[in-house]
Amino acid sequence: MSMKGWLARIAAGSGLAVAALTAQAYTETSGGYNMPVGVTEISREVHGLHMLVFWVCVAIAVVVFGVMTYSIIMHRRSKHPKPADFHESTLVEIIWTTLPFVILISLAVPAAGTLIRMEDTRNADMTIKVTGYQWKWQYEYLGEDVSFFSTLAPASNQARQLGSGVDVNTVDNYLVDVDHPVVIPVGKKVRFLLTSNDVIHAWWVPELAVKKDAIPGYINEVWTKVEQPGTYRGVCAELCGRDHGFMPIVVKVLPEAEYQAWLAQQKGGEVVAAAEPVAATDAVVDAPAAAPVVAPAAAVEVAAAEPAVAAPAELSKDALIKQGEGVFKANCMACHQANGQGLPPNFPTLVGSAVVGGPAAAQIAQVINGKNLMPPFKQLSDADIAAVITYTRNSWGNDSGMVQPSDVATAR
Template identity: 50%
Template sequence: GFALLPVFGNVHASSINTSSGWNMPVGVTDISQEVFHLHMTILWICIAIAVVVFGVMFWSLFKYRRSKGAKSAHFHENTFVEIMWTAIPMVILVVMAIPATATLKKMYDTSNADIDILVTGYQWRWRYEYLGEDVSFFSNLSTPREQIYGQEARGDFYLVEVDEPMVVPVGRKIRLLLTANDVIHSWWVPDLAVKKDAIPGFINESWTRIDQPGVYRGQCAELCGRDHAFMPIEVKAVSEEEYTAWLASKRDAAMAEAQGADREWALDELMARGEGTYNTYCAACHQPDGKGLPPIFPALAGTGISIDPNARQAHIDIVLYGKTGTPMPAFGTTLSAAELAAVITYERNAWGNDTADSVQPAE
């Protein structure tokens, strides 16, 4: 199913589980298998039609060629032929439409789901919110884009991976609610036969039930800006016990993150955290060296945003609430207090801006 992606230099071909590399994947859900067989049935019907139509055409060209003295026939109409070439395609279309409609009906039936996950597309990452479970997180690129470009320049193949996959238990019906924060994205995982647009202001629905444990990969399938090629999707299907343990670990991590706001952080701890946060959320536009891409993406390095308390507060407000009329989104619901403090500390001290100084989460 990912046969085309290695052409774009996106995915390590050997690590993708495909049926043949030429066809769409059979996939790992009832729906994906049904879609595959439907596709094969229709393909064979089309091949049969092509063989008959082109067969008759080439046979006629050969049999009635002029060198054999054939004369063209002259007639005005033939009611029988006209009825047949209307009726036969109609019957073929109806024959194809019956199983196709049944499959579509099944694909659209999101009722009686066991688990509801809200999937939100951002430029350029996915966010998964497990409704009713108090678990939500961003699924970011695991390797910074710049590093991937470096590998590409050396001609290496690589796998674009995420830091945190969407984890689901096998054998349960998962309802996916899809939306977007900024522009239209599309959540596409070929092995699940799910490809659904994530549109700002709308909630689209889809569902899946995976029977085989494993990691299933996908990619944003709607051109959504510069890093569209760097919005990978990873769905990890695990046993029920592993899923329960994973949910608990996500809750613990969220708890620890919340507690990070109450304690004193060491400067190097904030710097390390801030660098990661900066590279994940800020570097794409403001550049890894903080010099920005003026005039659209202003420089952060050497601007004194952290020396003058008013400038710093204005900067924090922009980070929290975004800036209307510019591409700067609001990070207020994205960043925790600790991440915000860390990234401000990092901007204050990286790139030789200022003297070493930290900003604590409690500030």
């Protein structure tokens, strides 16, 4: 096989192709090849520094390669068979010591100023704690009692499955879209506290010029103040395991009033962590929320995607199944496959499985606590766990009844 063929195979096999696609997806939003200018004062400064250093490098390259090219051509052997043999020029040595020193200082001074401003997280208007998980992000609005998980959007997740048959070019924002974006108000200084629950991740949103490691046991601080409403996308920037390429970040920046409306919606109750927005909207789970509906017309789109969910009571079977399908696609499909048949021998089929057909308590315990290669899902809400279990108990020919959120609450 040709070299190119091998390279292509290696790239495909190791997921590099996926990484390249992801990178492409967000550089496209920033004009192609260069770093984005971004939408914050800091991001513009960072971009300015980047361009300053770039042009200094270009100037140095022109001078150095100019002198080299001139010397190679004008002092070639056919012209100067007998080379000059001088050495030790104090003047030249002073120049080539001081000049780089001056260049470095002139770059370090503005860079240090920007770095200091980047690190200054004082006087923030609000704080969001961001926790990295393999392979999702959790956002907690400190002092607001609002917290949710943000996972790869169902459309991307479905398309990326082995043999999904979906052409990824038809998926909007493939691999850079999530089910629950983190929402912040425009023009407010937002402080993010970054940490991790398992391995080191990194929270990176190029257009905010924010990139910082999320390390277990440590809290790192970053901040941003976004000047224009919009949706800004990023990815995890620290190789964190198998699904590193599948834990994107979406920051949705709203005008203050819309943000407040969104926040009020979230406070209406427990937020469904991973259900498909469509499923969640229709589900009967949306028992009337305590919070008054204050959403102005402009916020309707957000409101529809993020319904306030009151502490769930008894749910109908259809509602559970519908919500459960979304939860399954977001959390279980990678191992158990969309058709429930898994990838034996490691990932068992759920079709006709003894656990799925057996007593509900055992299945609840397994989903909450995990088992061997299956990770625990205790971070999901009671409603999500009840829904996904009911979904598996009533899909692909399985028929073994339903589980209510209260059953899950009892089992915890």
